[in-house]
Amino acid sequence: MKPNFNLEDLKRENVYNVPENYFDRLPNRIMQRVSASSPETSEAKSWLPAPLRLALAGSGFAAAFATVFMLNQPPEFPQVDLLASVPQTEIVNYLLASEQLDRSDLTSLNIADQNLTAEFINANDTEIQRELEDEPIENLY
Numbered sequence: 001m002k003p004n005f006n007l008e009d010l011k012r013e014n015v016y017n018v019p020e021n022y023f024d025r026l027p028n029r030i031m032q033r034v035s036a037s038s039p040e041t042s043e044a045k046s047w048l049p050a051p052l053r054l055a056l057a058g059s060g061f062a063a064a065f066a067t068v069f070m071l072n073q074p075p076e077f078p079q080v081d082l083l084a085s086v087p088q089t090e091i092v093n094y095l096l097a098s099e100q101l102d103r104s105d106l107t108s109l110n111i112a113d114q115n116l117t118a119e120f121i122n123a124n125d126t127e128i129q130r131e132l133e134d135e136p137i138e139n140l141y
Contacts, residue, residue: 048056
């Protein structure tokens with residue numbers, strides 16, 4: 001069974017009592033406990049004076065920036081020249097082997113040296129005649 005608990009029955013008193021002038025004396029008490037110690041210098045910093053350390057840090061940053069800048073330069077030869085050096089027969093063979101292109105995409109190739117129509121247009125004479133008969137030629141003049 002739970003005991004009945006009533007807030008009204010509790011005493012109302014301030015349980016958080018602070019001694020008199022506590023916060024006024026607190027900084028002095030802390031300062032008495034903390035002894036003043038001399039700042040310690042590390043031995044690594046003592047062999048280089050501060051201006052020299054600053055100059056070395058700045059020059060190191062500049063050297064790192066220059067290195068990154070020089071390594072990210074674009075190549076001296078343009079990519080177009082590389083593509084122009086590839087033979088056209090090799091390009092056509094690559095495009096024919098690629099599954100991303102249709103054979104109809106290769107009709108736009110302009111190759112004067114070779115006649116490639118027989119390789120990628122599979123049509124016989126009767127199919128060509130039938131397609132030409134379906135076109136209204138009279139309206140073209």
